[in-house]
Amino acid sequence: MSMTLAPVCDAEAPIARVNPVAKLAAAAAVSTTALIASDWLTPLLLLTALLATVPFSGLRLGELARRLRWLWFAAATVVVVNAVFAAEQTGRILIDFGPLTIGTDALLDGTAIGLRVCVAATAGVLGFATTDPTDLADALTQQLRTPARFTLGALAALRLMPLLGAEWRQITSARRARGLEGGWNPVRRVHLFASTMFALLVGAIRRAGRLAAAMDARGFDSAIPRTHAREQRMRPADWVVIAAALAVCAASVAVSAAYGVFTAFN
Amino acid sequence: MIPVEFRGFAWRHAGRRAQAVTGVDLRVEPGERVLLLGPSGSGKSTLLAALAGLLTEDSGEQDGDVLIDGQPATGQRDRVGILFQDPETQLVMARSGDDVAFGLENQAVPRDRIWPRVHESLEAVGFPYAIDRATHALSGGEQQRLALAGVLARRPDLILLDEPTANLDPEGARDVREALRTALADTQATLIVVEHRVAEILDLVDRVIALGPGGALIADGPAAAVLAEHGDHLAAQGVWVPGVPLPTRPSASAGDTALRGESLTLVHPGTDTPALDDVSFELRQGELLAVTGPNGSGKSTLALLAGGLVKPTRGRSTVPGEPRPLHRLPARRLATRVGSVFQDPEHQFVTSTVKDELAFGPRQAGWPKDRVETRVAELLERLRLAPLANANPHTLSGGEARRLSVAGALAAAPGVLLLDEPTFGQDRRTWGELVDLTADIRDEGTALLAVTHDRDFAAALAGRELVLGKGRIAEEIRR
Numbered sequence: 001m002s003m004t005l006a007p008v009c010d011a012e013a014p015i016a017r018v019n020p021v022a023k024l025a026a027a028a029a030v031s032t033t034a035l036i037a038s039d040w041l042t043p044l045l046l047l048t049a050l051l052a053t054v055p056f057s058g059l060r061l062g063e064l065a066r067r068l069r070w071l072w073f074a075a076a077t078v079v080v081v082n083a084v085f086a087a088e089q090t091g092r093i094l095i096d097f098g099p100l101t102i103g104t105d106a107l108l109d110g111t112a113i114g115l116r117v118c119v120a121a122t123a124g125v126l127g128f129a130t131t132d133p134t135d136l137a138d139a140l141t142q143q144l145r146t147p148a149r150f151t152l153g154a155l156a157a158l159r160l161m162p163l164l165g166a167e168w169r170q171i172t173s174a175r176r177a178r179g180l181e182g183g184w185n186p187v188r189r190v191h192l193f194a195s196t197m198f199a200l201l202v203g204a205i206r207r208a209g210r211l212a213a214a215m216d217a218r219g220f221d222s223a224i225p226r227t228h229a230r231e232q233r234m235r236p237a238d239w240v241v242i243a244a245a246l247a248v249c250a251a252s253v254a255v256s257a258a259y260g261v262f263t264a265f266n
Numbered sequence: 267m268i269p270v271e272f273r274g275f276a277w278r279h280a281g282r283r284a285q286a287v288t289g290v291d292l293r294v295e296p297g298e299r300v301l302l303l304g305p306s307g308s309g310k311s312t313l314l315a316a317l318a319g320l321l322t323e324d325s326g327e328q329d330g331d332v333l334i335d336g337q338p339a340t341g342q343r344d345r346v347g348i349l350f351q352d353p354e355t356q357l358v359m360a361r362s363g364d365d366v367a368f369g370l371e372n373q374a375v376p377r378d379r380i381w382p383r384v385h386e387s388l389e390a391v392g393f394p395y396a397i398d399r400a401t402h403a404l405s406g407g408e409q410q411r412l413a414l415a416g417v418l419a420r421r422p423d424l425i426l427l428d429e430p431t432a433n434l435d436p437e438g439a440r441d442v443r444e445a446l447r448t449a450l451a452d453t454q455a456t457l458i459v460v461e462h463r464v465a466e467i468l469d470l471v472d473r474v475i476a477l478g479p480g481g482a483l484i485a486d487g488p489a490a491a492v493l494a495e496h497g498d499h500l501a502a503q504g505v506w507v508p509g510v511p512l513p514t515r516p517s518a519s520a521g522d523t524a525l526r527g528e529s530l531t532l533v534h535p536g537t538d539t540p541a542l543d544d545v546s547f548e549l550r551q552g553e554l555l556a557v558t559g560p561n562g563s564g565k566s567t568l569a570l571l572a573g574g575l576v577k578p579t580r581g582r583s584t585v586p587g588e589p590r591p592l593h594r595l596p597a598r599r600l601a602t603r604v605g606s607v608f609q610d611p612e613h614q615f616v617t618s619t620v621k622d623e624l625a626f627g628p629r630q631a632g633w634p635k636d637r638v639e640t641r642v643a644e645l646l647e648r649l650r651l652a653p654l655a656n657a658n659p660h661t662l663s664g665g666e667a668r669r670l671s672v673a674g675a676l677a678a679a680p681g682v683l684l685l686d687e688p689t690f691g692q693d694r695r696t697w698g699e700l701v702d703l704t705a706d707i708r709d710e711g712t713a714l715l716a717v718t719h720d721r722d723f724a725a726a727l728a729g730r731e732l733v734l735g736k737g738r739i740a741e742e743i744r745r
Contacts, residue, residue, distance in 0.1 A: 134360050152368075156358045162402065163354065173575040174613040177606035178674065179630035181597035199613065202660075210355040217318050217348045218358075218416060219372035229367035229380045 009130045013058020016130045020139040022238035023131060026245035027123040033249040034119035039261045040108050043115035045252035050122045057130050067129060071121035075114040082110030133158055139232040148226055156211060163207075164200060171199050267296035267454045268345065268423045270317060274330030275481075277312055277321060286312045287481030290330070299450075299457040299470060301489065304477035305504040306663060306693055310460040313481065314426045317458065318348040334424060344373060347422035351429045351691075353409035362404070362412055363388070363397025369420045387419040388412075390452060391445040405561065407438020411445045418449055425450075427459040431466070432691045435561045435719050439466070446470065462693050464493070465508035476500055504693035513698060514726040515705035516745075521551035522586070524713035525604065525682045529581035530571045542567045543737040544581070549682065554704065554714040556724035559734035565717040566609075566686055568734065572715060573606040573684045585682065598630040604682045605675030609690055611667040615659040620651055620670060623659050627678035641677060649673045649703065665696035672703060676712075683707060685716040689723045701726050 009016050015023070030050065034043045054064065086106030095102040137155040140146045175181070175196065182189030215221075256262040275290040287309035294300050302310050315321050316332045319340045334342040350356055359365040366384045375383070384397065391411040395404075404412065410430060417425065430446070431439035443466055450457065450470060461467050474492040476485040485496045493500070493507055501510040527547050533540045542564040549555055549572075557565050570576040572583045574592025582591035585603050592604060605627075608614055617623050624645050628638045646652040649669045654662065659670055668688070675683060688704065689697050704727055708714050718724055724731055733741040 132360075134364060152358070155360075159358070159360055159402070160355075170608065170610070171613050173570060174606075174608045174610075175616060176575050176597045177573060177601065177608070178614055178616055179598040179601035179627055179678070180616055183596065195616070203612075207355050210350070210352060211358070213315075213320055214350055214356040214413075215358055215368075217320060217343070217346075217350075218369035218420065219344055220368075222343065222372055224374045226371045227374050227376055227380070229364065229371050229377060229384075231377065 009060075009063075010058030013056060013130070015053060015057040015126070018130075018241050019143070019232060019234055019238040020131045020136040021143040021232075022234065022241050023127045024136075025242050027127040029242070029245045029249055030123045031120040033252065034116045036264050037116075037253065037256065037262065038112060038265065039256055039263045040112040040115060041256040041259055041261050042252045043112065043119045045255060046119045046248065047115060047122065049248045049252070050119065050126065053126065057126055059126075059129055064125070064129070067125050068122065071125070072118060075117040075121065078117055079110040079114035082113050083107045086110070134230075135232065138228065138230050142228055142232045143234060149220075152220070153212075153215075156215065157208065160204070160207060160211065164204065167203060168196065168200055171196050268335040268456055269296050270294040270424060270456060270458070271333040271336075272313070272316075272330070273333065275313075275316065275332055276329035277309075277316065278327045279312075280324070280326045282326075285480065290481045290483075292475065292483070294456060294458065294473075297454055297456055299472050300459070301464070301467065301471040301474045302458060302460045302477065303464070303474060303500060303505050304481075304484075305479070305695065306665070307479055308477040309481040310477060311428055314348065314428050314458065314460060317424065317426055318346055319343040320348075344420070345423045346426065347417035347420055347424070348426040348428065349410075349414055349417050349430050351432045353406050353413060353433065356413040356416075357401045357409060360401060361397065362393070362395060362399045362401055365401055365412060366397075366416045366419050369416050373420055383419050384415075387415040390418055390449045391415045392441070392448065405438060406434045407441045410434060410438065410442045414442070414445055414449065418453070422455055424456045424458070425453070427457070427461070429460055429462065429691075432462070436721075437560060443467065462504070463506045465506065468508070476505075478503070501694060504695035506694045512722050512726065513701060515701060517553055517705075517708060517727070517729045520553035520729060521711065523548050524551045525549040525572065525583065525585050525715075527568075527572050527581070527583045530568065530578050530583060531580040532567055532571055532576065533579045540579070540737050542571060542578075545734075545737075545739055546581075547732060547739075549713045549715055551681070551711045551713050552708060553729045554708050554716060554727045556728035556731040557715060557717045557734060558719070558724060558731055559740065563734040564737040565734055567737075569606065569684050569686050569715065569717050573604050574600050575606060598632075601627045601680065602631045602678045603680050604684065605678070605680040606684045607671050607675045607686065607688065609687045611671035612660060614671050614674060618658055619656050620659055620662075621646070621655045623670060623674050624651075624677050627674065631678045633678075641679075645673045645677060665692060665699065668692065668696065668700065669703065672700075672707075676707065680712075682713045682715070685714065685718075687718055687720075688716060689718065689720045697723070 030046055034046050037043060083102050083106045086109060089101045089103035089106050091104035093101060093103050094107065133155055137151050140151050141148050180192060182192045253262060272290045272292040276285050276288045278285045304310050317334065317339050319342060321328065322340065332339040334345065357365050358368050363384050366387055367380050370380045370383060391414050393411055393415060401409065401412065431442050434442060447470065459467060459471060468489055471489055474487065474489045476492060476496060478484045485492045497507045497510060501507040527545060530542055530545045531540055532542045545568060557568055559565050571578045574583055574595060577593045584591055588603060592600060615623060617626055621642060624642045625638050628641055646655055651670060651673065654666065659667065662670060689700055692700065701723065704714065729745055731743040732739055
């Protein structure tokens with residue numbers, strides 16, 4: 001029943017073992033390249049490269065597809081909307097049906113935008129689905145020297161998230177018992193949603209306060225610099241991952257340019 | 267082993283007018299094991315928080331001194347460990363071993379010395395799993411033992427326990443007490459415990475300090491002497507003093523059927539094993555049916571399905587004179603048929619004054635104005651809430667909030683009342699009030715079902731007991 005935020009992949013898979021900060025850098029490089037390029041070929045090449053890494057992620061295909069379905073659906077919507085509502089329909093006209101006109105140029109532009117969304121989404125999901133939040137926090141504090149107060153505080157708050165779902169169901173039942181229910185009246189539903197959300201927030205803030213006190217009681221606010229129980233290091237393999245990501249980005253841009261379609265910042 | 271001392275200590279929480287404690291003078295010698303007793307509002311938790319160094323300048327106003335080994339407590343945090351009530355909000359990390367390591371990292375213990383200490387502490391509390399066990403998959407009792415390991419790993423000279431078993435079911439509480447017993451035998455640390463349930467931890471302490479309202483000293487001395495001399499007074503103040511008999515309110519004969527559960531079954535989506543599996547029962551006017559069983563046996567699920575709050579996968583719950591099953595009734599009609607009282611009273615409060623809270627159900631049911639007013643006045647009087655009529659429900663004490671949630675569920679005069687752990691975590695005085703209140707409601711002819719771990723509560727009130735195990739009825743006991 002309860003949802004968890006642990007990674008869903010095989011922990012021994014090559015990508016799962018990469019330092020989280022290296023994964024973050026690689027995903028950022030790929031996404032940034034995809035967002036800067038505005039042609040259709042660059043993001044297509046990047047997406048192909050990302051999908052080629054899936055076998056090394058330890059993710060089951062079904063699980064990956066489940067996580068990506070809404071993001072890809074969003075990307076498909078972006079393609080359709082951009083193709084249909086383009087300012088001018090130029091190029092070869094593919095569809096001309098009453099008010100609906102779609103030309104090749106608009107379709108290519110739409111596809112380019114949709115592919116960019118796909119690249120960013122896939123890179124993000126591949127990165128997060130193969131990373132344990134604890135490892136990410138460790139790497140952030142050890143490699144990027146982010147403040148422990150912020151990083152571990154966020155991690156502890158994340159641990160309390162699954163409780164909110166159970167609490168929401170409890171509050172809803174408790175309110176039905178009091179005679180409060182949205183029913184078919186949309187105004188009442190919105191009102192009830194707001195008041196349930198408020199009750200949930202009050203509870204969450206109270207819990208967060210107790211958790212903060214418990215953390216401080218165990219010396220979290222002590223002035224001495226913390227040590228790290230779990231070591232995260234940048235190994236040569238992690239640098240290779242970052243280098244490989246940069247190389248793929250450069251190659252995609254180069255191929256696209258050689259093919260004569262590369263454009264950027266559009 | 268360090269001494270602890272309060273000198274003329276007073277504390278006022280920021281935003282409150284009254285002081286939580288006033289003029290406290292106490293000294294605890296190195297290595298002493300002290301039980302701190304007192305009713306709600308005697309400031310026990312405030313004293314522990316002060317020792318744990320958690321009362322900082324921005325959280326209130328202090329007079330006098332709190333000294334640990336002669337130094338102000340706020341600077342001695344590394345020598346003090348505190349275990350709180352709620353296991354859920356003490357754990358920081360996703361994996362058990364990491365959680366114990368958290369406190370050691372804060373103490374700047376080098377990595378190669380962290381893990382041996384983690385293993386050692388987990389062993390000391392009898393933690394039964396590997397160190398990578400997910401903390402969210404642990405039961406309440408296991409989580410609390412893990413939190414205790416986190417305290418012990420830091421090797422504190424002073425250990426503070428703030429009602430460490432109050433939020434646990436009986437099995438979990440027993441395991442935690444067992445862990446405490448073993449762990450404390452291995453340490454020389456000074457110990458201060460706050461606990462209402464005295465009998466269970468008496469063998470862990472050698473001195474009892476009893477406090478009255480505002481932290482005033484009532485008694486201080488060896489446990490046996492203090493309890494012999496002040497036992498009755500302390501029991502009247504809400505302390506669970508062993509040997510002081512509890513009231514019982516046996517029931518008269520039960521009347522007609524007031525609620526019928528037929529083959530109630532609930533399978534959560536995505537799971538195979540039902541949370542509740544084909545449970546049928548009848549509830550009669552003027553009786554209290556206790557539903558008992560270990561955690562996860564489906565007790566609370568039974569209350570939700572019987573009360574028409576959750577749609578059953580199979581089966582139905584009905585009341586006479588209502589052709590539709592309860593889960594299909596509109597909420598405002600349901601509230602006039604069956605009242606449900608949840609474990610956390612605050613989840614049920616939907617208005618901003620006690621008075622409105624009581625008027626809410628009747629108004630929803632469309633009662634005329636003067637009838638609503640009469641009903642509210644009657645309930646305020648009966649449940650001794652009249653002086654609080656205009657107070658905000660969220661500012662009430664635990665016992666008052668509990669009484670209000672019962673009164674709110676009763677307001678629209680349903681014939682059936684379902685209670686989920688009504689006495690959970692209450693002190694003895696509130697417990698007695700709840701037993702009397704429940705017995706009165708029952709004897710007026712209301713049919714009651716109470717999900718409970720509390721053996722004493724069931725013994726005091728129940729005519730029948732339904733024991734659940736793994737979602738099914740394991741046994742029905744008649745008294």
